[in-house]
Amino acid sequence: MAAEGVDAYFGIRPEHMRYLTGFTLDDGEDRVAGNSGRFLVSADQVAVLADSRYRLQAGAQAPGARIEATTHDLAAGWAGWLKALGARRVAVESDLVSHRVWGQLAAAAPDVELVEAAGWVEADRAVKEPSEIERIRSACAVADRALAAILRRIRPGQTERELALALEWEMRTGGADALAFGIACLAGPNAALPHGSPSGREVRIGQVLLLDFGAAVDGYRSDMTRTLFVGQPASRDLEIYNIVAAAQVAALDMLAAALRAEGPAPSGRAVDAAARQIIEAAGHGEHFGHGTGHGIGLATHEAPSLSRAADEVPLPSPTVFSVEPGIYLDGETGVRIEDLILFDRTRKDIDRLTGFPRDVLVVGV
Amino acid sequence: MAAEGVDAYFGIRPEHMRYLTGFTLDDGEDRVAGNSGRFLVSADQVAVLADSRYRLQAGAQAPGARIEATTHDLAAGWAGWLKALGARRVAVESDLVSHRVWGQLAAAAPDVELVEAAGWVEADRAVKEPSEIERIRSACAVADRALAAILRRIRPGQTERELALALEWEMRTGGADALAFGIACLAGPNAALPHGSPSGREVRIGQVLLLDFGAAVDGYRSDMTRTLFVGQPASRDLEIYNIVAAAQVAALDMLAAALRAEGPAPSGRAVDAAARQIIEAAGHGEHFGHGTGHGIGLATHEAPSLSRAADEVPLPSPTVFSVEPGIYLDGETGVRIEDLILFDRTRKDIDRLTGFPRDVLVVGV
Secondary structure, eight states: TTTTOOOOOEEEEEHHHOOOOOOOOOOTTTTHOOSSSEEEESSEEEEEEEETTTTHHHHHOOSSEEEEOSSSSSHHHHHHHHHHHHHHSSEETTTTHHHHHHHHHHHSSTSSEOOOOOOOHHHHOOOOOOOHHHHHHHHHHHHHHHHHHHHHHHOTBBBBBHHHHHHHHHHHHHSSSSSSSSSSSEEEGGSSTTTTOSOOOBOTTEEEEEEEEEEEEETOOOOEEEEESSSOOOHHHHHHHHHHHHHHHHHHHHHHHHHHHOOOBBBBBHHHHHHHHHHHHTTTTGGGSSSEEEEESSSSEHHHHHHHHESSBBBOOOEEEEEEOOEEEEEEEEOOOOEEEEEEESSSOOOOOOOOOOOEEEEEO | TTTTTOOOEEOOOOHHHHHHHHHOOOOHHHHHSSSSEEEEESSSEEEEETTTHHHHHHHHHHSSEEEEEEEEEHHHHEEEEHHHHHHHEEEEEEEBBHEEEEHHHHHHTTTEEEEESSHHHHHHSOOOOOOHHHHHHHHHHHHHHHHHHTTTTTOOOOOOHHHHHHHHHHHHTTTTTTEESOOOOGGGEEEEEEEEOOOOOOOOTEEEEEEEEEEEETEEEEOOOEEEEESSSOOHHHHHHHHHHHHHHHHHHHHHHHHHOOOOBBBBBHHHHHHHHHHHHOOOOGGGGSSSEEEOOSSSSSSEEHHHHHHBOOOSSEEEEOOOOEEETTTTTEEOOEEEEEEEETSSOOEOOOOOOOOEEEEEE
């Protein structure tokens, strides 16, 4: 804030609020349209905005903060809150605050300058504290155990929805506070939908079963994808599985080599390229439409990004991100293999936080 | 759109996209920051924007729409999409589109005028089709059955979290595609937190247990609150229960009387006042901090609003909304009773869609 010459920061992203104030409100619906769960921080003060529904919770979770009462009209309190902070130049999360609210805030305190802020807190959040890493590790362990628990229960004829619910139940009763995100459980040709929802499609012998899922533990997320084979693998499926696995290994090898050499960290773009070139060399470049990975923590997707569009700056450290190449053949099949990696330049090797085996796994027989 | 003199409408709210295009993407995280699940409609065309992850799903769910490929940079395609629609003046959902994206779109097609649109689709959505009402009714029935199923299993010593998970499981295996929202399961003094999350607090004899929960069926939501008594009710809890019940009856009576008289529909503000005056007369006005009700459909909270801040215009018809007065005593106890009401001016009476009894219910004994 000092470097940018602002006196205060106005945020509404729930992960930022939790990270900076302790208040954990994440009411999906109120995320944008509501007026609770917004916060203001200055060099020496924190103010949490909460309507009557959340006042007690905010006070308990953010004991060091002043709790300011809001109503439907956020702008009504705006000038007063800024005056209490002595703020004349305020950074506002312009990537989440709506255009309408921005206009209302600008009008409510015309003598205060609003500065577009995007990515300020994200950069801090990308570098993980030991306590954050341990919570991600716990979330990974919950997901590992859940997959192990349902593996032997997978049978041809079960639907994607039934299996997703069974996996969710194992996580929710096995230590997860919540899912990190809606489970992808995709059978056969549905596996070509990289983020499809579980349907009534039945699992069939000779097809793949793609599971992309994660747990949340104390706010921190895990994320893992395994592509299983139901019965004897089709040779085409096995072929693309091996390409995807090799692409993942290429990315992991680049990361491990950088640590062993104690050289500079590779960029997210370089790691993406390492995985992508394996898939391109196998003739499937156009079937890998997404990035190779993403940071993870309080949000499932956060900085750093590992993709063709990622910055060519070294990865932060210590940080946690996914490595998840995939190949998707429309209407036919899909394979993705995803693990979470702790990249820490004080160590000699990468640390794979997702423990589940990546070998070819045949189920349902 | 014609009345407002615009050629096209740019939307990003997931409920609007589902309502207008059929595409059901609701990726919580991508809701604001992502670039998939945005849409453009003109008088005769629909364009759905989807990145590679969602392209197949969008094509299947919105067969009449043109699927436009997006990348990280929404603005890159903006000018071309508008040109294809022949649009020169475009309405943009300013209450959800971020200030940053608004600026990027304005810069990407400087000859196109952007008009702030808020509430355009909401007004249409508030009036329900018969098929929408039936889906809300189904969601209510799922929730009714789920509560009935867990009622006899409630025992002192169980935690809020355990009971919430049991209730969720009954809904998810009993016909719900998803929860409408995170279940509130609040015991004793926690019931004073109108939207608190379930904790490790144990249910105890002599306290209330407040359950606020809903199911989603085919995209449509239910919402119901019941405040149960664990063992012999404390006289103070029973007293405020009776006040809240009387407040709810006052609101329902006003609505039913308007239908019987075939007079004008009351406003949301008038219905709120009818409930509120009962609570104020009992000396608890300051303990009822939220509105009396909200519309419900594809979103849990939508138009119309029944509150002190609601417009003084007649309620739409047919429409579905909650009636949910409450009294919350900080650190002591809380009571809320919530039902969903179908208000249809072609009928002679209101229709309560939530079927579960509202009587004093003693559990855990």
